[in-house]
Amino acid sequence: MANSYINLFACCLIVKGNRRSTLVDIQRGTFIFLPLNISDLLLTSRSITIGQIFSSYSVEDADEISKYFDYLIENEYAFYTMNPESFPLLSLDWKTPHHITNAIIDYDSGSRYNIVDAISQLEHLGCAVVQIRFYSRVGLEFLLQTLNGISKGSGRIRSLELILCFNEEISKEQYRKLIKKFPRVIKITVHNSPFQYKYQFPDSINEIEYINQHIKDETHCGFVSPEYFRANKYFFTESQTFNSCLNRKISIDKFGEIKNCPAMQIGYGNIATMSLMEVSQQSHFQDVWNINKDKIDICSDCEFRYLCTDCRAFTQDPHNRYSKPLKCKYDPYTMVWS
Amino acid sequence: MILILTTHGDHSTDQTIDWLTHYKAKYQRININDLLVDQTISYKIDSTQDEFTINNKSSKDFTVIWFRKSGVFRSSYLMLKSKSILKDQLSSFLSFEYAAFVQSLKISFKNVTWLCDIESVEALDKTKQLILASKAGLDIPKSLITNDKNCAAEFVKKLNGKSIIKPLAESEIFNAGDAKYSISPKLLTQIFFKALKTKKFLPSLIQEYLDKDIELRIFFLDGDCYAMAIFSQLDNQTKIDYRNYNFDKPNRYVPYALPTTVIENLKCFMRDVGLNTGSIDMIKTKCGRMVFLEVNPKGQYDMLSNPCNYFLEEKIAKSLINKLN
Incomplete structure (x- = not known):
């Protein structure tokens, strides 16, 4: 035992904050907290045997450390091995074959742009994930038309999320049929609903949810709180180098303006006159893609920085492009949510 | 151009095609199950030609073929329907017809480079694999094929009473109404033979039961090995076979660095079986043996690419593109 090593499983990654660390389990999608000194120890434990670790501490400290080690072994965050060199660290590279990976399309009663055309452009770009937000009521006929446009494409849009405003003329059953007909619609959220309701399709990820909240416009976004945390490999690795909200995202606001996010000020051209491809290839458009959490004030000291989704639309200081998200209430220097 | 033989809905194919598109490579995808739906094959046979067309593209245009998947004909609607008529007689006839058709395709692919040569795949069986692996210097489990109770009991006794029985061909799951019966590796003890009434x-x-430290899954591509360790022994449910997945608490899957001697032996083995790609199963025992179990030429590389962040889909796309030149 004394000449073996304690090794974290490669999918359990330490993120050091100012006062404590998180140990993020990107395989099982959870995280725990660790004191900074324990996480420091674990970061070097691949080259120091257990015996060497314990011999450099007092009996009391060693006892404390060994309690943490027991916990990590017991809960399968770490294992003992004689050959740490056989277990390389996980590469944290992130890459994608797609120029654009995700998109938000906003539409309300005043919108005049051609939504079917916008979607077919996204298909052409190879954008796999699309969210369409309707702030005001739309009829079933319009939805069918829009979705038919998608189903005629090449199938590169793989999942579609619809945010719809409550419309008493469309029944739950009709929405259910809609998803059955277009299984790429993985979720329908109906906002401004007088009742709450949730339906999960058996043996699939598709779901329908009715919520009371009225989503009036694009300002309903950018919240940062533990309930929105994500611990998975794709998100964690992307966040290392890229912006965790805006990287390879393209958006069309309700006026047809092409933006990084509908809630941001800067537009790069209108969908009526410019193509999504043209806009997305502009280097100015891509600037925000590279603002990772390590570049953002305060966030760079936070132990949650690869778990939360950043927001560049609402920040504490709009004049500073590296300012902390306005709607994040966590302080990594006091470890308090306010 | 690259020809991809696969099936409808194979996610791994989709992802690799995304990379082919990214690198602007030309390809034609054939979903073998869609031959009954919307793909067109036309093969005129005479003395002057031995080419055929797939969706109006000539077989001569294909210089690289990726044999990703084939065996889904048996789950096609034609097969399922045939089972309700004349029981197995019709479905077995259709299977032979299909196999003969695949055979006829092979004849006209002469000067192509394969990723996963269809001939090598068909010539591969478990016994041959074990013999060639052993010849290539790999450690294999002590194995016996027998039809005799006494021979079997004697063999198991020599293994200190601990052995497993596993299918010579493929593991299977049978559905009967709501019940499922799985034919997969099972522990075999001497008590089993005492209860066994028949002699033959x-x-x-x-095979000998290996006291696992970890299981290894290795994706082999053009001489490179991408290895993953599976900590299946931490969970009783997955101890004998990690495919008894525990979805609530999945086994730990992490990257693994193979010893260079094992890599060399695997390269030698893969050359001998005529494969440039495949998913290899190995076990590292508690006493440090690295034991080869089998290679599956068309294994799911997705199950290691994702947890180990190896980007195998991109590597396969690049391999196909390299083979074009």
Whole structure:
């Protein structure tokens, strides 16, 4: 035992904050907290045997450390091995074959742009994930038309999320049929609903949810709180180098303006006159893609920085492009949510 | 151009095609199950030509073929329907017809480079694999194929009473109404033979039970090995076979660095079986043996690419593109 090593499983990654660390389990999608000194120890434990670790501490400290080690072994965050060199660290590279990976399309009663055309452009770009937000009521006929446009494409849009405003003329059953007909619609959220309701399709990820909240416009976004945390490999690795909200995202606001996010000020051209491809290839458009959490004030000291989704639309200081998200209430220097 | 033989809905194919598109490579995808739906094959046979067309593209245009998947004909609607008529007689006839058709395709692919040569795949069986692996210097489990109770009992006794029985061909899951019966590796003890009434049985594969430290899954591509360790022994449910997945608490899957001697032996083995790609199963025992179990030429590389962040889909795309030149 004394000449073996304690090794974290490669999918359990330490993120050091100012006062404590998180140990993020990107395989099982959870995280725990660790004191900074324990996480420091674990970061070097691949080259120091257990015996060497314990011999450099007092009996009391060693006892404390060994309690943490027991916990990590017991809960399968770490294992003992004689050959740490056989277990390389996980590469944290992130890459994608797609120029654009995700998109938000906003539409309300005043919108005049051609939504079917916008979607077919996204298909052409190879954008796999699309969210369409309707702030005001739309009829079933319009939805069918829009979705038919998608189903005629090449199938590169793989999942579609619809945010719809409550419309008493469309029944739950009709929405259910809609998803059955277009299984790429993985979720329908109906906002401004007088009742709450949730339906999960058996043996699939598709779901329908009715919520009371009225989503009036694009300002309903950018919240940062533990309930929105994500611990998975794709998100964690992307966040290392890229912006965790805006990287390879393209958006069309309700006026047809092409933006990084509908809630941001800067537009790069209108969908009526410019193509999504043209806009997305502009280097100015891509600037925000590279603002990772390590570049953002305060966030760079936070132990949650690869778990939360950043927001560049609402920040504490709009004049500073590296300012902390306005709607994040966590302080990594006091470890308090306010 | 690259020809991809696969099936409808194979996610791994989709992802690799995304990379082919990214690198602007030309390809034609054939979903073998869609031959009954919307793909067109036309093969005129005479003395002057041995080419055929797939969706109006000539077989001569294909210089690289990726044999990703084939065996889904048996789950096609035609097969399922045929089972309700004349029981197995019709479906077995259709299977032979299909196999003969695949055979006829092979003839006209002469000067192509394969990723996963269809001939090598068909020539591969478990016994041959074990013999060639052993010749290539790999450690294999002590194995016996026998139809005799006494021979089997004697063999198991020599293994200190601990052995497993596993299918010589493929593991299977049978559905009967709501019930599922799985034919997969099972522990075999001497007590089993005491209870066994018959002296002879269908020839079966018996192997020594290996006391696992970790299981290894290795994706082999053009001489490179991408290895992953599976900590299946931490969970009783997955101890004998990690495919008894525990979805609530999945086994730990992490990257693994193979010793260079094992890599060399694997390269030698893969050359001998004529494969440039495949998913290899190995076990590292508690006493440090690295034991080869089998290679599956069309294994799911997705299950290691994702947890180990190896980007195998991109590597396969690049391999196909390299083979074009």
